[in-house]
Amino acid sequence: NLLGVRxxxxxxxxxxxxxxxxxxxxxxxxxxxxxxxxxxxxxDLCGPSIPxxxxxxxxxxxxxxxxxxxxxxxxxxxxxxxxxxxxxERPDDAVVWRGPxxxxxxxxFVADVAWGDLDFLIVDTxxxxxDEHISTVEALRHYKLLGAILVTTPQ
Amino acid sequence: MAEAAGAVRPEECxxxxxxxxxxxxxxxxxxxxxxxxxxxxxxxxxxxELRARLxAVRxxxxxxxxxxxxxxxxxxxxxxHGLAADEDKQVALLDIDICxxxxxxxxxxxxxxxxxxxxxWSPVYVEENLGVMSVGFLLSSPDDAVIWRGPxxxxxxxxFxxxxxWGEIDYLIVDTxxxxxDEHLSIVQYLxxxxxxxxxxxxxxxxxxxxxxRKEINFCHKVKLPIIGVVENMSGFVCxxxxxxxxxxxxxxxxAEKMCQNLNVSLLGKVPLDPQIGRSCDSGxxxxxxxxxxxxxxxxxxxxxxxxxxxxxxxxxxxxxx
Numbered sequence: 239n240l241l242g243v244r245x246x247x248x249x250x251x252x253x254x255x256x257x258x259x260x261x262x263x264x265x266x267x268x269x270x271x272x273x274x275x276x277x278x279x280x281x282d283l284c285g286p287s288i289p290x291x292x293x294x295x296x297x298x299x300x301x302x303x304x305x306x307x308x309x310x311x312x313x314x315x316x317x318x319x320x321x322x323x324x325x326x327e328r329p330d331d332a333v334v335w336r337g338p339x340x341x342x343x344x345x346x347f348v349a350d351v352a353w354g355d356l357d358f359l360i361v362d363t364x365x366x367x368x369d370e371h372i373s374t375v376e377a378l379r380h381y382k383l384l385g386a387i388l389v390t391t392p393q
Numbered sequence: 394m395a396e397a398a399g400a401v402r403p404e405e406c407x408x409x410x411x412x413x414x415x416x417x418x419x420x421x422x423x424x425x426x427x428x429x430x431x432x433x434x435x436x437x438x439x440x441x442e443l444r445a446r447l448x449a450v451r452x453x454x455x456x457x458x459x460x461x462x463x464x465x466x467x468x469x470x471x472x473x474h475g476l477a478a479d480e481d482k483q484v485a486l487l488d489i490d491i492c493x494x495x496x497x498x499x500x501x502x503x504x505x506x507x508x509x510x511x512x513x514w515s516p517v518y519v520e521e522n523l524g525v526m527s528v529g530f531l532l533s534s535p536d537d538a539v540i541w542r543g544p545x546x547x548x549x550x551x552x553f554x555x556x557x558x559w560g561e562i563d564y565l566i567v568d569t570x571x572x573x574x575d576e577h578l579s580i581v582q583y584l585x586x587x588x589x590x591x592x593x594x595x596x597x598x599x600x601x602x603x604x605x606x607r608k609e610i611n612f613c614h615k616v617k618l619p620i621i622g623v624v625e626n627m628s629g630f631v632c633x634x635x636x637x638x639x640x641x642x643x644x645x646x647x648x649a650e651k652m653c654q655n656l657n658v659s660l661l662g663k664v665p666l667d668p669q670i671g672r673s674c675d676s677g678x679x680x681x682x683x684x685x686x687x688x689x690x691x692x693x694x695x696x697x698x699x700x701x702x703x704x705x706x707x708x709x710x711x712x713x714x715x
Contacts, residue, residue: 254461337543
């Protein structure tokens with residue numbers, strides 16, 4: 239499902255609240271504005287911010303033959319987005335999962351989402367260097383991982 | 394709780410959420426056994442050990458958020474200093490943010506190491522009555538990344554509670570990483586061997602933060618953790634030159650105040666953005682000592698007092714019920 243993706247970018251920090259999700263969103267919108275086909279994979283399972291930032295928090299995902307269909311955002315539906323935010327019954331539901339369950343969902347997000355052909359897939363991550371990060375890098379190892387953008391504030 | 398993908402439950406499975414998960418006779422040979430046992434919290438022997446070690450802790454306060462970067466560690470440090478200003482009180486600050494431990498730097502303890510004694514690990518003392526423990530003290534270099542999966546993080550948290558010789562403490566403050574995951578489940582489960590007075594939840598005014606904080610509030614309800622209240626950080630900025638107030642993080646959906654009303658939790662206070670706070674954190678100084686008359690310091694002190702009142706009230710209610 240990722241074979242049609244030309245470049246994959248991870249947006250990381252170590253620190254929370256520095257603007258990872260904001261940068262992901264703005265970067266995706268800017269790349270789209272330049273005519274690229276863009277997707278965002280939000281692997282912040284405990285605090286998914288991207289759906290709200292793109293004003294699609296009320297949408298749901300559907301299944302197709304090749305897996306989950308991402309949510310298409312924007313007037314031209316030009317940005318594809320997958321986030322755990324779309325799988326919650328209620329937006330305030332806490333995802334209280336230990337590592338192994340988080341890892342299993344991340345593997346699914348990487349392997350089972352029908353991204354189609356994209357120029358860029360931007361991956362938003364939670365703060366830290368733990369399960370989500372290890373699992374995401376492991377799952378993406380065989381694909382065209384362009385690199386990581388690290389976000390910080392001055393302090 | 395956690396399940397291995399495709400695992401089939403044994404016939405007399407006690408249930409993945411039960412206290413017997415992973416430990417019952419029926420669990421032998423189940424592919425999920427390891428996950429269940431790790432997730433089920435301390436077994437009775439471990440619980441007894443933890444209870445013994447934490448017996449002399451009068452009050453425990455967890456500092457949580459759902460969101461990163463809202464000021465949990467900052468608040469934990471300020472709370473610790475504020476409580477320790479009373480020299481008769483013994484205060485301990487435990488930092489269970491394993492991947493991003495901020496507390497050592499904020500307390501001016503970078504580079505300190507943990508020492509072992511006959512009675513266990515010694516906390517690192519900032520003042521005579523204020524001791525600190527963090528994974529930061531176990532790293533050979535401050536830039537070393539702790540790239541651990543959940544089970545290893547849980548193991549260290551258990552060690553922090555079991556092996557650190559805290560002594561007699563009036564207040565144990567626990568600083569946590571953002572989220573609702575291994576660290577949070579583990580600390581609640583391990584501390585169930587004693588008791589937790591409650592959680593202080595930290596947020597900023599923006600909806601993007603509140604969204605995650607509502608989840609954290611639900612987490613507290615789920616694990617039956619009382620909520621002492623919510624602190625709204627970065628709540629407005631007053632220019633020191635022109636005295637005009639700006640909302641750097643506008644409360645587009647009513648901020649913490651509205652959220653607290655809707656969810657029936659206490660708003661303990663709002664703390665304005667003050668560049669001195671960040672400076673104090675970076676330099677490891679106590680903000681309350683550096684800028685004692687600032688609006689932020691006054692706000693912090695009011696909040697600390699409310700937390701103390703809650704804990705004392707809670708304690709005397711417990712004593713009445715014994």
